[in-house]
Amino acid sequence: MEPASSTRQRGGTATALRIVRQNFSDIAIGSLRTFGRTVDLGVETLRGAATDIVGRKFQWREMLYQAWYLITVTALPAILMAVPFGVVVSVQVGNLIHQLGADSLLGAAGGLGVIQQGAPIATGLLLGGAGASAIASDLGARTVREEIDALRTMGINPVQRLVIPRVAAMMLVAPLLNILIIFVGIVAGYFVAIGAQNVTPGSYWATFGAFTVLADVWISLAKALLFGFLVVIIACQRGLEARGGPRGVADGVNAAVVLSVASIIVVNLVITQVVTMFLPIRVA
Structure with a gap:
């Protein structure tokens, strides 16, 4: 007969594998359901925004208020992030192309690095850090205080009342912040190039253009x-689904920031590959 210890060991291993498999399947199914709810929220928001604009019910005042708040919490960090980013691109790329004897190409490298990759990624990270945390905490606090349920009881759609103005504000601020980062990053790289890399202003702007x-x-x-x-x-989806009091709000904010950053990195990789296939770098 087989020893009892071996039987217990095999039984414990099987139980552990079953628990791991169950947890993995639960996490995978839960992730897919969360993704589905997020997609539904996005579709409902776009549909509701179009309906509100056509029906002249759009909350312009609330949208402008949310946009101004996003600008106040992201404008200065955007400048502080764009300056070192432009400097790092100029220094690192400048050292490389200097060894190749192509110092005049620093303008092209700096421009492409800042415009194509640096500015949109920095914009997304800033909005994901400052904007997403603020939106998730605001909606999460409203959810745990049962304000969202009160709106539904009164027949008010929380998506129309709370989500749509924040989405519109984010869509307004994102390109403005992107332009600010492009301008500051290129200017910072320009001054480093002509000051530390001994590149003439004419050659810098010629290759840039x-x-x-x-x-x-x-x-x-x-x-x-x-x-x-x-x-x-x-951020809105995490905030509207916050549960469990202040701890739930904190978990929702943390999840909103992490998921935002992860989604930005993945989507940027896909877009970069597609753009490189159909619009390769070429001389204008």
């Missing part, structure tokens, strides 16, 4: 808009 085309700017703005939409929808 030769390799950076208008399509790059439009793609950067489109990416900023998409990142802003992802951030605000995730």
